[in-house]
Amino acid sequence: MLRGLILGFLFALVLLPYLLDEEPPVPEGTELASPDCRYGEVRLLVDQTYAKAADRESVSSQEIFDTILAEIAGAETYLILDFFLWNNWLGKLESSAPMRPLARELLNALEAKQRANPQLPIVVITDPINRFYGSDAELHLAAGEPINFPLIFTDLSRMRDSNWVYAPLAEFWGRLLAPFKLGGIRPPLKNPFEANAVPFSLSQWNRLLHFKANHRKVLIAGRSNGESRMIVSSFNPADGSARHTNVGLWVTGPIARYAARSELAIARWSARNPENCKGLNSSKCLEIIENLEGRIGELEFHELAEVEEPAVAWRSEGAIRSTLLEVLNGAGAGDRIDLALFYLSDRGIIAALRSAAERGAKIRCLLDANKDAFGRKKNGIPNRVVAAELLGSPGGDTGAISVRWADTRGEQFHSKVLRIHGPVTDLLCLGSANWTRRNLDNLNLEANLLLRNDAVVGLKWDAYFDALWNNAAGAEVSLPYTELSLKGWPLRWKTALYRFQEWSGLSTF
Numbered sequence: 215m216l217r218g219l220i221l222g223f224l225f226a227l228v229l230l231p232y233l234l235d236e237e238p239p240v241p242e243g244t245e246l247a248s249p250d251c252r253y254g255e256v257r258l259l260v261d262q263t264y265a266k267a268a269d270r271e272s273v274s275s276q277e278i279f280d281t282i283l284a285e286i287a288g289a290e291t292y293l294i295l296d297f298f299l300w301n302n303w304l305g306k307l308e309s310s311a312p313m314r315p316l317a318r319e320l321l322n323a324l325e326a327k328q329r330a331n332p333q334l335p336i337v338v339i340t341d342p343i344n345r346f347y348g349s350d351a352e353l354h355l356a357a358g359e360p361i362n363f364p365l366i367f368t369d370l371s372r373m374r375d376s377n378w379v380y381a382p383l384a385e386f387w388g389r390l391l392a393p394f395k396l397g398g399i400r401p402p403l404k405n406p407f408e409a410n411a412v413p414f415s416l417s418q419w420n421r422l423l424h425f426k427a428n429h430r431k432v433l434i435a436g437r438s439n440g441e442s443r444m445i446v447s448s449f450n451p452a453d454g455s456a457r458h459t460n461v462g463l464w465v466t467g468p469i470a471r472y473a474a475r476s477e478l479a480i481a482r483w484s485a486r487n488p489e490n491c492k493g494l495n496s497s498k499c500l501e502i503i504e505n506l507e508g509r510i511g512e513l514e515f516h517e518l519a520e521v522e523e524p525a526v527a528w529r530s531e532g533a534i535r536s537t538l539l540e541v542l543n544g545a546g547a548g549d550r551i552d553l554a555l556f557y558l559s560d561r562g563i564i565a566a567l568r569s570a571a572e573r574g575a576k577i578r579c580l581l582d583a584n585k586d587a588f589g590r591k592k593n594g595i596p597n598r599v600v601a602a603e604l605l606g607s608p609g610g611d612t613g614a615i616s617v618r619w620a621d622t623r624g625e626q627f628h629s630k631v632l633r634i635h636g637p638v639t640d641l642l643c644l645g646s647a648n649w650t651r652r653n654l655d656n657l658n659l660e661a662n663l664l665l666r667n668d669a670v671v672g673l674k675w676d677a678y679f680d681a682l683w684n685n686a687a688g689a690e691v692s693l694p695y696t697e698l699s700l701k702g703w704p705l706r707w708k709t710a711l712y713r714f715q716e717w718s719g720l721s722t723f
Contacts, residue, residue, distance in 0.1 A: 232382050240531070240656050241372045243479025246472075247533040249518050250525035250666065253467035254441065258674050261449060261460040263625050264689045272623070273689075278449040278462045279316060282433050285443055285464075286323045289334065291436035292506055293327065294477050296339040296661075298429045298646070299450035303408045305588030314456040328362050335502050336363040339481050341428045342370065342490075346407065346414065347421035361493035364502055368428035368659065369484040370421070376657040377425045377719035384420050425719055428659040430530075431462075431646045434474045442470035442510075446645045446663045448556070448630050454588045457625035461554065461644050463663050463671075468517040469526050473661070474510050476530060478503050480659065527664040534647045534662045535560070535654035541634055541641060542566035547574030549636030552679050554629040556582045557648035557723045559596035559716050560655075567604060571614035575636075579604065580682055582627035583619045583698045584723075596650070596723055598700045599712045605695070618683060618692040630662075633675055641666045642675055650723050651716055 259281055263274040286293060302317045328336065345367065375381035388397075397417030405411040406422070414422070433445045447462025449455075482503045488496040519525035529537050543566055545551055551570060558564070558581060571577055581597045601617045620627030631644040645662030647653045653660055665671060682691045700708060715721035 237374050238372060240374075241480070241483060243476040243483075244659060245531040245533050245656055246476055246528060247530075247537065248469060248472045248528040249513065250523075250527050251467060251469045251472070251513065251517055252519050252523070253465050253469060253526045255464075255466045256526065256665065256668060256671055257464040258671050258678070259445070259447060259462040259464055260678060261458065263457040263459055264621070264691045274457050276314065276456070278445065278447050278460055279314075279319075279451065281462075281464055282445055282449075282451070283319065283323050285433055285435045285445065286320075286327055288437070289327065289435035290438040291334075292434075292474075292509070293334060293336045293436070294339075294432070294434040294474055294481075294506075295324075295337070296428070296430045296432045296477050296480070297451055298341050298427060298431060299344065299452035299455060300340050301344045302453045303588070304454045305407065305409075305590060313453050315453055316451040316456055317453055320451045324363060335506050337478065337481050337499075337503060337506065338363060338365045339428065339430075339477065339484070340365065340367060342367045342421070343407075343427065346405070346411070347418045348415065364481075364485070364494050364499040365492040366481050366485050366499060367490040367492070368480065369487055369490055370424070370426055370428070372483055373426050373659065374657050375424055375426060375719070376652045377423060379718045379720055381424050384423065388420060425652065425722065426657055428480070429646050429653065430477075430659050430661040432473060432477060432661050434470050434477065441466055442468075442474065444470035444473055446473070446661055448628050448644070448646055455626075455628070458628040459620065459622075459625070461629045461631050463526075463642075463644060463665060465526055465663065465665075467526070468513055469528055469663075471510050472513055473528050475507065475512075476528070476661075478507050478510070482507075522667060524667045526666075529643070529645075529662045529664055531658070531660050532654065532656040534643075534645075534660055535562070537643065537664060538563060538632065538649070538654070539566050541632070541639070541643075542570050545570040545573070545575045545634055545636070545639065549575040549634055549639060551575050551577045552631075552633040552635075552676075553577070553579045553581075554627070554631040554679065554682070555579070555597070555649055556626060556628045556630060557584070557596060557650050557653075558600050559648075559650045559712065559723060561651075561716065563649050563654070564600060564603065567615070571612070575614070577615045578679075578683060579615065579617045580627070580679070580692060581617065581619060582622065585698070586622055586624050586626060593708065594698070594700060595708055595721075596712045596716065598698060599705065599709050601695065602700055602705055603709075617695045619695065619698050620682075621690055621693045631675075633672070633679065635672060635676070640669070640672055642668075642672060648723065652719065652721075652723070657719075 259278045449460040485499040584597045642665045647660040
């Protein structure tokens with residue numbers, strides 16, 4: 215009897231946090247789907263690392279970052295940046311590997327802009343991962359250096375929890391145990407990001423294990439002629455990411471103002487907590503944000519695109535998933551679908567791809583093999599498991615669906631791109647969002663652009679993707695599916711693990 219009561223009490227203690235847990239509403243500035251807008255100019259931007267076929271020499275280019283630096287230098291009326299990773303960590307990458315110091319270059323560019331034009335409103339948003347979810351003392355970006363522009367760390371407490379197994383327990387018991395100040399204890403565990411950094415405290419581990427983030431990668435710059443410019447991409451200005459393959463769009467026009475209002479909303483609700491502000495105090499940050507919001511107008515009717523006119527649209531968070539499902543569910547015979555993805559795991563998206571293939575669409579998937587992460591080895595989850603599910607055959611080609619792997623050598627194939635070209639559809643969708651539950655279900659903050667009916671950019675993407683697929687121009691960029699495919703027992707246990715991780719949020723993808 216007593217044993218049963220004790221067990222029942224312990225079970226209640228575990229169950230209670232889940233019964234009391236309430237998800238916060240989707241915060242302002244998120245889950246947005248803009249109207250289709252006219253634009254001035256648009257360019258496809260590509261960062262790429264590959265090996266020459268002749269001598270295996272590694273070649274790397276960074277068109278996205280060079281364009282970011284140019285836009286910072288050319289900004290005239292305002293500047294908004296939002297980047298997930300902005301740090302100088304290398305993880306376990308070889309110290310001898312030539313890595314461009316992206317984090318320092320970006321900081322130098324912002325400081326130079328601030329000195330040249332001290333009246334220019336600058337707002338920079340980033341994720342608290344860049345100070346190890348701790349204090350500014352652990353900020354590697356500019357430790358001990360003054361920052362004179364608003365650097366705002368996203369208030370992740372305003373966002374829904376991805377790891378729903380862990381988060382309710384942690385938040386419930388964390389509040390109860392807060393008076394005992396156990397969060398500052400540093401267990402004898404290495405820092406998970408930098409080998410030589412200070413170990414994480416229990417509080418930092420707790421914040422990390424919620425597995426949620428502001429994962430956006432956006433720059434918006436205003437010009438004195440009223441034009442705004444924007445870059446949306448998969449690029450992070452982090453030194454350890456310097457050799458990743460990324461894709462972005464540079465676009466001018468009203469869609470940049472729409473995106474700016476989304477970014478400023480996130481900056482505002484994050485800056486209300488003084489602990490999230492560096493460089494300037496909370497009240498000054500909010501003053502700059504409110505001033506900018508008053509100057510950036512709403513979309514006007516004449517800026518909206520007509521049907522079948524070239525157009526660009528903003529998609530964020532769950533609206534990205536809705537759009538992907540809409541266009542995939544509308545694809546069929548005569549449509550060619552090309553995917554270039556770092557992560558593919560969302561169950562609804564996978565079902566939509568298989569259905570599109572059954573209706574006659576031809577699908578090519580160029581995937582990261584999920585084997586490298588900043589010098590650490592990964593187990594191939596989720597992409598190698600999902601590829602096997604999509605194909606259902608060992609050869610890598612079902613006739614309707616084909617899969618190849620990005621031929622990476624320590625770096626990551628970090629692109630997140632959908633291309634559909636057919637009799638009535640011509641679109642390109644890209645940005646920060648991996649095709650996973652975390653990235654597409656209003657858990658992370660994400661930003662993508664949807665470009666329709668632009669023949670020039672579409673053809674440029676097609677040529678680029680074909681070159682990757684076929685290892686053209688003397689480059690070794692992709693591998694056959696059979697080179698890294700899973701089968702037998704490894705496929706079975708990894709499939710079970712992937713399905714649990716995607717369902718529960720107990721994962722890093």
